[in-house]
Amino acid sequence: MNVRALLLLLWPCVASAQGFAGLGTSSEGFATPERPAVFDFRVDHGPHPDYRIEWWYLTANLQDDDGTRFGLQWTLFRTALAPEEREGWSSPQIWMGHAAVTTPTDHYVTERLARGGIGQAGVTAQPFEAWIDDWQLAGPDFNELTMKASGPDFAYDMDLIALGDLVFHGDAGYSVKSADGQASYYYSQPFYAIEGTLTLPDGDVHVTGNAWLDREWSSQPLSDNQTGWDWFSLSLDDGKLMGFRLRQEDGSHYTSATWITLDGETTAYPDGAFQAAPIAFSDVEGRQIPTQWNVRLDARGIDVDVYALNPQSWMDTSVPYWEGPIIVEGSHTGVGYLEMTGYE
Amino acid sequence: MLLRVTDLVKTYPGPDGPLPILNGISMEMKAGATLALTGESGSGKSTLLHLVGGLDQPDTGRVEIDGTDIGAMDDAARAAVRRDKVGVIFQQFNLIPSLTVASNIAFQARLGGREDKEWMGDLAARMGLAEQMSKYPEQLSGGQQQRVAIARTLAARPALILADEPTGNLDEATADSVMDLMLELAAETKAALLMVTHSERLAGRMGRRLHLRAGRLA
Amino acid sequence: MTKAGLQALLSHWLRNPMQLFTLIVGLSLATALWSGVQAVNAEARASYDAAARTLGEGRFAQITSSDGSIPQADYIRLRRAGWLVSPVVEGRLDGVRLIGLDPLTSPSGLTPTGADDGNLTIDVLAGGVLFATQDTFARLEAHDVTRVVTPDAAPGIIITDVGTAQRLLGLENALSRILVSPTQPVLQTPLAEITPHLTLRAPQDGSDVGRLTDSFHLNLTAFGLLSFAVGIFIVHGAIGLAFEQRRPVIRTLRALGFPLRRLIALIAVELLALSLIAGAIGVGLGYLVAAALLPDVAATISGLYGESVSGTLQLRPEWWLSGLMIAVGGTCMAAAASLFQLARMPLLASARPRAWAMQAGRGRLYQAGLAVGLLILAGLLGAFGSGLAAGFGMLAALLIGAALALPVVLDRVFAFGASRAKSVTAEWFWADTRQQLPGLSLALMALLLAMAANVGVSTMVSSFRLTFTGFLDQRLASEFYVYADDADQAAKLYTYLAPRVDKVLPIQSTTQNVRGLPSEIYGPTAHATYRENWLFLQSANDAWARIEAGEGAAINEQLARRAEIAIGDDITLAGEPFPVLGIYGDYGNPIGQAIITEITFKRLFPEIRPSRFGLRMDVADVPSLTEALREDFNLADAQMVNQAGIKAFSLSVFDRTFTVTGALNVLTLAVAGFAILMSLLTLATMRLPQLAPVWAQGLTRARLGRIEIIRAVLLALLTAALALPLGLALAWTLLAVVNVEAFGWRLPMFLFPLDYLRLAVFAVGAAVLAALWPARKLARTRPSDLLKVFSNER
Known part of the structure; x- marks a missing residue:
């Protein structure tokens, strides 16, 4: 899922062409992912300051006791202005947290910013803890976590238990992104069972569901000619599908997908196998955003329509984008999450 | 002598230097006389009329009205002559468009402080303008407009009426009736009438005629 | 053609x-x-x-300590307890007022560059960049920093990153005070449980x-x-x-x-x-x-x-x-x-x-x-x-x-x-x-x-x-205002100030609902300052005299309009009825306000102790008093406001x-x-x-x-x-x-x-x-x- 790299690269750049110093398109001075990917989870759940960008990205599809659907997002981004960590205020590591709760009618969003080096935000691998301010994703290990976040109009407090193993994308976690050879380290935990309380303006709601956590880091951005992406994570009857579509300036797309069986076995699909096409658009914050899609992976006989639980799932953050829960119908049924960026 | 013109010379600036218009004109008019001034286009007859009326200044020569040389007067004094001694009737644009017929007729007389309401009413009636008094000039026909101009001039009872093709824009029948009225009333007020025309027929109705050719009396 | x-x-x-x-x-x-x-x-x-901006920071509530210095760890504890706060380091560099802020957390509009304008570079965060006007820089000696001239900076003030300020002022791991954002998350640990030794100070009046x-x-x-x-x-x-x-x-x-x-x-x-x-x-x-x-x-x-x-x-x-x-x-x-x-x-x-x-x-x-x-x-x-x-x-x-x-x-x-x-x-x-x-x-x-x-x-x-x-004239009637960190310091300040100025006017206030509308209740001392400067839009006879005698209250126009209160109507403060004797203009204030005399205020709200003082004094003495307070009480510049200057x-x-x-x-x-x-x-x-x-x-x-x-x-x-x-x-x-x-x-x-x-x-x-x-x-x-x-x- 390293398409999300764009998000972080866009984050500082979006308001001005200059962007953060040192965050141009080159990765000078930063480490780059190498093949074969070898992970040591005593450290690799933690931060990699010598890589430019990294995240701990969790989305969840939830239901309350009445069957009402909800979506939830907890994300911690790290971006490095220089490939090092320093103590105190002079740390070049910038942390950004995004939290959101989506209901069929409302979408609550909030954002936090912090500098590394002073303890306001960070990640430790063992025991695992990722935090910014009072937001937290932590547990004795990666399989058993508690998660908290709060904003001016909402909060949540959740417990997560992993029901399966970690899943590695691309070549055992080395995920190639383009013909130019740009790549990232990318693995997921798509098998969390999640339960907890959403605090909303109308009161507390007890919810259960499943969550999907992505871990990814790299230093190289995507090509200049890519204008945005549409990323899908689907939890279907017989397995899970991660697929994305990179939109390029000439109207063509670069796609990639991973099929995950219920046992956690993965199959990676090259460019072109995964296909996604918009069916219907919604007017969101003055933009036309596709909130219904046809998604196909012919090799697996998947031909489904997905639609947004709440078409107005707009992330009004420093870098605005669309992220929200979706419902899947067609050859397969299920739920999932959709992220769309670059719709200006 | 009401009017005495002596050695009058007038040039206008032209593209190739001064253009002589009048070249030494001398003439006289008694009170109550009528005189037709004829000539080709450009012979200087209108210019002579303007100089006599104090509307313009001669280069050299004298224009005496009641023995005073108006050529040597300043602007204000000449304006006073126009107001008090002379009445001018032009071929067109005689009237003040912003004023009613009544106000137009009264205008010159009131300027000179000689307003005579009875006489004005009489004039208007005889000119057939009684119904038009509250109208504006643009609402009148050409013949009516010229009759208003004549009425205005006569209302001020000038000693000398100067008319420059007063019926030039009118058809023959209208021109004749306007002419009749003008002559009749001039005689009645004992005014002298100097009229520029190129119509032989109209010239024939005047007591005397002078013909101008290239700025000289022929 | x-x-x-x-x-x-x-x-x-x-x-x-x-x-x-x-x-x-x-x-x-x-x-x-x-x-x-x-x-x-x-x-x-x-x-x-x-x-x-000059009057700026005062718009926000602030967390302060009695000795003028807050350990940086306290700031982290507040953030991790869900408080949206932002650090401030302040001091004098070559005699020029230097303010260090954190562009990532400070309320918007305070810093010359923010997280969302794309000018936030590693130089600003870690390298040491100072923002000020040309003339302010002219008073500064050579330092190992980059200078950025910006006409947006308030005169006489240098703005920089909090880390740079700590380094230049030799205040490592210490903050001068902490700004509190007006919006806070729904769930939050009370301040007293996190940092009981720190004081939360309400936004200043008149600075809005x-x-x-x-x-x-x-x-x-x-x-x-x-x-x-x-x-x-x-x-x-x-x-x-x-x-x-x-x-x-x-x-x-x-x-x-x-x-x-x-x-x-x-x-x-x-x-x-x-x-x-x-x-x-x-x-x-x-x-x-x-x-x-x-x-x-x-x-x-x-x-x-x-x-x-x-x-x-x-x-x-x-x-x-x-x-x-x-x-x-x-x-x-x-x-x-x-x-x-x-x-x-x-x-x-x-x-x-x-x-x-x-x-x-x-x-x-x-x-x-x-x-x-x-x-x-x-x-x-x-x-x-x-x-x-x-x-x-x-x-x-x-x-x-x-x-x-x-x-x-x-x-x-x-x-x-x-x-x-x-x-x-x-x-x-x-x-x-x-x-x-x-x-x-x-x-x-x-x-x-x-x-x-x-x-x-x-x-x-x-x-x-x-x-x-x-x-x-009404709001900033006193020549000089002093903001104490807490009630104890306030008491000491009062004793210190009383002989040095013409009159010390304690400012005490609390908030409560008046006729269902959130309102501020003030208890000013009976003094000519108020009688002369607070002009009423409408009033009963002898309004000030009767208010000073504890017989009634004055309210602002906003409260009168919204609650439809007329002169002579009663309002209830701390359970007691007070007839409204005067209505005054309160331009720019979004909420209601009521005034009762100090003695009545102390009786109704005995727990409120003033931490702010208006000082009536000779304007010429203001600079020396500022210096004295800085020396003797370690007060920061933000705690002393020369209102004559602001006016x-x-x-x-x-x-x-x-x-x-x-x-x-x-x-x-x-x-x-x-x-x-x-x-x-x-x-x-x-x-x-x-x-x-x-x-x-x-x-x-x-x-x-x-x-x-x-x-x-x-x-x-x-x-x-x-x-x-x-x-x-x-x-x-x-x-x-x-x-x-x-x-x-x-x-x-x-x-x-x-x-x-x-x-x-x-x-x-x-x-x-x-x-x-x-x-x-x-x-x-x-x-x-x-x-x-x-x-x-x-």
């Missing part, structure tokens, strides 16, 4: 350079007026923002100048729109004129077989080019005007801080754009009507220029009906409308209605004058003036709007200034705006005067047939010229007479309708008759100046030109 046509069209300008000149100047002046107003608006805005200035900005914007309207009128006049003047050329071209369509296209392109050139000149001119008005920025601020800001005025792209849009847009609007007319004009229509827009009686009737309709609409909107849109709608209806009504009203006045005229010259004068009205009406409407804007803006600004002065600074900002708007008013009038000049010049050639008969019958040319000037004076006076009520209505709309809709409180309106008189003199002066040239020209017309009117050769 196109070339030949263009040559014919352009040759007209070559033969009549004066007409081309007036066209270009008219367009340029209209544009200059607009861009000048924009420039001054932007400058006023920028200086208010700088002022707000922002709300007042917001209202001022809005009104200035309205003025900008008004100048736009004046500009459009003038452009319209200039273009209409250009068409009239070239009627014969156009007719001849068409008679010679030049296709109409191509002719129209040619003229459109020509006008577009002219308007672009004129627009560019106008923007430059506006910039020069604004630059000429700017120097007193530096002058006023230097009065307060003993140093000057660099008065940089940037020619922003949006000025260019909006300026050119005025020129081109105005031209398009005006040209569209004329081109439409041209397209429908019969080929052999008279080539003689006629006074354009000469309306027949029916057109005038229609215009009168429209004007009356719009004025009624304005009245209805004022009486029954609600919302900002209704306020601005009322403004628009009022202005357009009045502008349309002007020729109709003048026409009636002249008709009346004609009917009462004694002399024939007077009768002709009235009638002739009346007839000229259609040709002059655009210019007169521009003059009307310009004068109304003038009256409206000077009334608005002056009313604002008086209100603001009164408000500052002087705020007033100077208003005064500057006042000067600037005054100058712009003169410019507006000049532009309107120019419009009159253009109209008169055009009319002069068209009017010979009207003047020649009058001349022929015995009025001298000199007298006709004098009459022209008298006419201009009369028109200006009449327009002024109509502009005065219109301007006052405009000011009233801005202060009593727009302001109430936008901000919920009403600004009292004051009248300034001397200003209006001066304005009338200016307007007449402008009209006389405008009429002088055409009048002189008329007085010198050659008789032969007048005589041509009567001859056949015409």
Whole structure:
């Protein structure tokens, strides 16, 4: 899922062409992912300051006791202005947290910013803890976590238990992104069972569901000619599908997908196998955003329509984008999450 | 002598230097006389009329009205002559468009402080303008407009009426009736009438005629 | 063929350079007026923002410690407990006040660069970058830092990153205080459980100048729109004129077989080019005007801080754009009507220029009906409308209605004058003036709007200034304010201060609901400071005496309006009823407020102990006391507020705006005067047939010229007479309708008759100046030109 790299690269750049110093398109001075990917989870759940960008990205599809659907997002981004960590205020590591709760009618969003080096935000691998301010994703290990976040109009407090193993994308976690050879380290935990309380303006709601956590880091951005992406994570009857579509300036797309069986076995699909096409658009914050899609992976006989639980799932953050829960119908049924960026 | 013109010379600036218009004109008019001034286009007859009326200044020569040389007067004094001694009737644009017929007729007389309401009413009636008094000039026909101009001039009872093709824009029948009225009333007020025309027929109705050719009396 | 046509069209300008000149100047002046107003608006805005920043941090609640230093770890604990707070490090570097902030967490508007503007570089965060004005930097010695000059910085203050500030001031791991964001998350651990040794201090009073200035900005914007309207009128006049003047050329071209369509296209392109050139000149001119008005920025601020800001005025792209849009847009609007007319004009229509827009009686009737309709609409909107849109709608209806009504009203006045005229010259004068009205009406409407804007803006600004002065006198009555960290320090401060100043006035307040509305309750000491400075909008007899005797309370206008409380009504404070004895203006405050005397306050709220003091003292002693408090109590600069300085600074900002708007008013009038000049010049050639008969019958040319000037004076006076009520209505709309809709409180309106008189003199002066040239020209017309009117050769 390293398409999300764009998000972080866009984050500082979006308001001005200059962007953060040192965050141009080159990765000078930063480490780059190498093949074969070898992970040591005593450290690799933690931060990699010598890589430019990294995240701990969790989305969840939830239901309350009445069957009402909800979506939830907890994300911690790290971006490095220089490939090092320093103590105190002079740390070049910038942390950004995004939290959101989506209901069929409302979408609550909030954002936090912090500098590394002073303890306001960070990640430790063992025991695992990722935090910014009072937001937290932590547990004795990666399989058993508690998660908290709060904003001016909402909060949540959740417990997560992993029901399966970690899943590695691309070549055992080395995920190639383009013909130019740009790549990232990318693995997921798509098998969390999640339960907890959403605090909303109308009161507390007890919810259960499943969550999907992505871990990814790299230093190289995507090509200049890519204008945005549409990323899908689907939890279907017989397995899970991660697929994305990179939109390029000439109207063509670069796609990639991973099929995950219920046992956690993965199959990676090259460019072109995964296909996604918009069916219907919604007017969101003055933009036309596709909130219904046809998604196909012919090799697996998947031909489904997905639609947004709440078409107005707009992330009004420093870098605005669309992220929200979706419902899947067609050859397969299920739920999932959709992220769309670059719709200006 | 009401009017005495002596050695009058007038040039206008032209593209190739001064253009002589009048070249030494001398003439006289008694009170109550009528005189037709004829000539080709450009012979200087209108210019002579303007100089006599104090509307313009001669280069050299004298224009005496009641023995005073108006050529040597300043602007204000000449304006006073126009107001008090002379009445001018032009071929067109005689009237003040912003004023009613009544106000137009009264205008010159009131300027000179000689307003005579009875006489004005009489004039208007005889000119057939009684119904038009509250109208504006643009609402009148050409013949009516010229009759208003004549009425205005006569209302001020000038000693000398100067008319420059007063019926030039009118058809023959209208021109004749306007002419009749003008002559009749001039005689009645004992005014002298100097009229520029190129119509032989109209010239024939005047007591005397002078013909101008290239700025000289022929 | 196109070339030949263009040559014919352009040759007209070559033969009549004066007409081309007036066209270009008219367009340029209209544009200059607009861009000048924009420039001054932007400058006023920028200086208010700088002022707000100077008063800035006080807008936020703050967490402080008794010894002036907070361990950085406490800040992290607060953040991790869910408090949205931001660190501040403050100190003196080479004697200059240095403030360190964290751009990632500070409330927006405080730091020169934020997380979302793309200028946040590693240099700013880790390398050491200082932001200040040029003059502030001049006082600084050499340091291992990058200096960035920004006119946005408040004078005398250096802003930098919190880490850089710690390093430069030698305050590693220590903070001076912590700002509390106005929005906080739903779930939060109470402060007392996280950092019991720290104190949460409420935002300072009187520092929320922002709300007042917001209202001022809005009104200035309205003025900008008004100048736009004046500009459009003038452009319209200039273009209409250009068409009239070239009627014969156009007719001849068409008679010679030049296709109409191509002719129209040619003229459109020509006008577009002219308007672009004129627009560019106008923007430059506006910039020069604004630059000429700017120097007193530096002058006023230097009065307060003993140093000057660099008065940089940037020619922003949006000025260019909006300026050119005025020129081109105005031209398009005006040209569209004329081109439409041209397209429908019969080929052999008279080539003689006629006074354009000469309306027949029916057109005038229609215009009168429209004007009356719009004025009624304005009245209805004022009486029954609600919302900002209704306020601005009322403004628009009022202005357009009045502008349309002007020729109709003048026409009636002249008709009346004609009917009462004694002399024939007077009768002709009235009638002739009346007839000229259609040709002059655009210019007169521009003059009307310009004068109304003038009256409206000077009334608005002056009313604002008086209100603001009164408000500052009321709220910032004491010369010096001291904010203690906690009650203990406050007690020590009181003992320390009492012998050193004339009077220490403890400020104590609490919040509670009054009639269901959240309100602040204040308990001021019984002292002349309040009796003299707090003026009531409405009050009972002996209000202050009775309040000081504990017999009642005073409340602010907001509370009185919202809860519909009148003098004599009871309000309940801490369970006890108090009759309301006075209602006072509280401009800019969003919530309710009530005042009871100190003794009563202490009885009702014994747990509240004052931590703020107003000090009545000799202004000259303020600097030494500041130094002493810094030494003896370790108070930070933010805890000591020299209100005399703030007051002087705020007033100077208003005064500057006042000067600037005054100058712009003169410019507006000049532009309107120019419009009159253009109209008169055009009319002069068209009017010979009207003047020649009058001349022929015995009025001298000199007298006709004098009459022209008298006419201009009369028109200006009449327009002024109509502009005065219109301007006052405009000011009233801005202060009593727009302001109430936008901000919920009403600004009292004051009248300034001397200003209006001066304005009338200016307007007449402008009209006389405008009429002088055409009048002189008329007085010198050659008789032969007048005589041509009567001859056949015409």
